[in-house]
Amino acid sequence: MTRALLWSRGAVSLIFVLALWQAVALSGAVPAKFFPGIPAIIDGARQMIATGELPRNEILTLGRALTGLVLASVAGIALALLSDASPFFDRGFRTISSLLQPVPPAAVVPMAIFALGLGIKLYIFIILLVSIWGPYLNGAAALRAVPREQILTGRMLGLSPAAIMFRIKLPAAMPQIFAGIRYAAAVSLIAVVVAEMLAGRDGIGFLLVRKSFSIRIPETYALMFVTMFNGVLLALLVNLARRVLTGWHVRQTGASK
Secondary structure, three states: OOHHHHHHHHHHHHHHHHHHHHHHHHHOOOOOOOOOOHHHHHHHHHHHHHHOHHHHHHHHHHHHHHHHHHHHHHHHHHHHHHHHHOHHHHHHHHHHHHHHOOOOHHHHHHHHHHHHOOOHHHHHHHHHHHHOHHHHHHHHHHHHOOOHHHHHHHHHOOOOHHHHHHHHHHHHHHHHHHHHHHHHHHHHHHHHHHHHHHHOOOOHHHHHHHHHHOOOHHHHHHHHHHHHHHHHHHHHHHHHHHHHHOHHHHHHHHHHO
16 A cells, blocks of 8 residues: 555545534534534634644643653663563563553652652653553564574574674564554653643643633634644654664565555
8 A cells, every 4th residue: 555545545534524523513413612613623723823822832742742752662672672681570570561551641640740740750750651561562572572593593693692682683673663662652642641731831731721621612622633633743753763763674564565
């Protein structure tokens, strides 16, 4: 499937959703003041752009989400390498991950405020806590799944254990690791918006709460669409990084289809 076809399908899906939304708004099935049409939502977004509050808070939210995602990806890959190198560490940390992975971001916010206060440290901690598991679990599983023949070939060539890890196993595991990073991208965005809603003084989450409490319905829906756009943007950035770092796998899978 070509990239142009994927983009065209995405555009058609978006147009369908917007048309359906507008049809529901015009039908009167839901009161207009609670379910505005697309033109009213666009006007709400335009007003927030004109005042500067949307661009300012959008930059803050995306910056926090991207910073947390990068740190979570690096930390997750490092933990996966440790798990593969040390069965003792793998058994111990697997237990820890099974305890921490189900914890929702909202449950962590009060504790994080007490420990870290308000600010960037709070956001990064929450994003790390909920986003690290995708890269870690996918990475650990992918490293274990590297064919033994490749490892034996590396040993026959005289490669050290570290060289086998970084020149054979890690490159082979990167496609699956990026699947975990893509999941972490969505989770990081959820985490930062939740943290901004509960403990923020700025950001899209904070702005969303402020507009909804002020009964600014079009602006509230506009911010909801902004969060959707942010999710798509982060997914595109992860796919771009995947193509740059694992281009051989992208070309291989593309040729096999």
